[in-house]
Amino acid sequence: MAGASEDRIEKQDRLARVRHEAGDEALVLTSHEAVSWYLEGVRTHVSLAGPPVLAVRVEEHGDVLLVSDNEADRLIAEELLPEDADRVVRVPWWIPPAVAAAERSAVAEAAVASQLRAARAPMLTAERARYRSLGRETAEALTDVLDRVDPAQTERAVAAVISAELISRGIDPLVVLVAGAQRGGFRHPLPTAGVLGDRAMVVVCGRRDGLIANATRWVGESVDEEPLLGVERAFLDASAPGARLDEAFEAGAAAYARFGFDADEWQRHHQGGPTGYAGRDPRASASTVDLLVENQAFAWNPTAPGLKVEDTMLRTADGWEVLTVDGRWPSVDYEGLRRPVARAYGAS
Numbered sequence: 001m002a003g004a005s006e007d008r009i010e011k012q013d014r015l016a017r018v019r020h021e022a023g024d025e026a027l028v029l030t031s032h033e034a035v036s037w038y039l040e041g042v043r044t045h046v047s048l049a050g051p052p053v054l055a056v057r058v059e060e061h062g063d064v065l066l067v068s069d070n071e072a073d074r075l076i077a078e079e080l081l082p083e084d085a086d087r088v089v090r091v092p093w094w095i096p097p098a099v100a101a102a103e104r105s106a107v108a109e110a111a112v113a114s115q116l117r118a119a120r121a122p123m124l125t126a127e128r129a130r131y132r133s134l135g136r137e138t139a140e141a142l143t144d145v146l147d148r149v150d151p152a153q154t155e156r157a158v159a160a161v162i163s164a165e166l167i168s169r170g171i172d173p174l175v176v177l178v179a180g181a182q183r184g185g186f187r188h189p190l191p192t193a194g195v196l197g198d199r200a201m202v203v204v205c206g207r208r209d210g211l212i213a214n215a216t217r218w219v220g221e222s223v224d225e226e227p228l229l230g231v232e233r234a235f236l237d238a239s240a241p242g243a244r245l246d247e248a249f250e251a252g253a254a255a256y257a258r259f260g261f262d263a264d265e266w267q268r269h270h271q272g273g274p275t276g277y278a279g280r281d282p283r284a285s286a287s288t289v290d291l292l293v294e295n296q297a298f299a300w301n302p303t304a305p306g307l308k309v310e311d312t313m314l315r316t317a318d319g320w321e322v323l324t325v326d327g328r329w330p331s332v333d334y335e336g337l338r339r340p341v342a343r344a345y346g347a348s
Contacts, residue, residue, distance in 0.1 A: 135323025
C-alpha cells in the first residue's frame with residue numbers, strides 16, 4: 001500500500017502525543033475507526049455488525065496487535081503491513097481482542113475519544129489518494145445503476161444492484177437507502193417493496209481501506225434544489241480550518257430560515273459533519289467543539305421534506321474538493337462548486 005509506512009510514522013507520533021497527555025501509559029485501540037486508521041485501512045470486521053477482530057496496544061517500545069487466533073493467518077497474509085505481522089499476539093477465539101488488549105494497565109480508547117478524533121482529522125497523503133479513489137468509484141457505481149433504473153422498479157431491487165456494484169469494486173455497502181415517491185418524507189428510508197415512482201432518493205455509505213464515502217442521489221422529476229444548496233454552502237463556508245465544529249453546525253442550521261425553510265428544519269434530521277474512518281467523526285451538533293483542520297473530510301447532509309444533498313468532500317488548502325464525483329452525473333455550478341441535481345429517468 002503506497003505511502004503506508006511513511007504515514008504510519010506520522011500516526012505513531014500523533015498517538016505518542018495522545019499518550020503523553022494521558023500520562024504516558026499504553027493506549028488501547030478497539031474501535032473499527034481507530035484500528036483501521038492506525039493500521040492503514042485494514043479490514044477489521046468479519047460481520048459488518050460485529051466488533052473488530054483485532055485490537056492494538058500502542059506502547060512506548062512498540063505496538064502489540066491482539067488478533068483472534070482464527071483470523072490471524074488471513075490478516076497476516078492479506079491485510080497487515082509486513083512490519084505489523086511480527087507484532088501479532090494470537091488470542092483464543094472465545095476472548096474478545098479488546099478484552100485481551102486491556103488485561104494490563106492502559107488508557108481505554110473512550111477516555112481519549114476527542115484526542116483520537118483530532119489525530120485522525122488531518123488526512124495524510126496516502127490516505128487522501130485512497131479516499132479520492134473510493135469517492136470516485138462510489139459515485140461511478142451510483143451513476144452506473146441509476147442510469148438504467150425505471151419508475152416501476154422496487155426500492156429493494158435497486159438497493160440490491162447498488163450493493164452488488166459497490167461490492168464488485170471492493171467497497172462494503174455499510175448503508176444503502178432507497179425512497180420511492182411515496183416515501184420521500186422519510187430521512188432514513190430502508191428499502192421496501194415499494195416502487196420508485198416519479199422521484200426517488202438513493203443514499204449510500206461505502207467503506208474501503210477503512211474510509212467511508214457518503215453520497216446521496218435523486219432520479220426522476222426535478223425540483224428546485226437551489227435553496228438547499230444554499231444551506232449546504234453555509235455549512236461549507238463555516239467549516240474552515242481553525243473554526244470549531246459547533247460553530248460550523250450552528251451556521252448551517254441558521255441558514256435554513258434564510259433560504260426559505262422552516263427555522264427548525266435542522267431539528268428533524270442530523271446534518272452530517274466530519275467523516276473519514278467513521279460515517280461521521282463525529283456527528284455535528286451544538287455540543288461538538290472539535291477544532292477543524294486542513295485536509296479534513298466532511299459529509300454535510302442538509303435535508304428537508306423531499307430534498308437532500310450529500311457528498312463527501314475534502315477541505316484542502318485550496319478550498320473544497322468533492323470526492324464522490326462522476327462527470328457523467330448532471331450537475332450545476334453553485335458558488336463555484338459543482339453540485340449534483342436529479343437525473344431524469346432514461347437520460348443516458
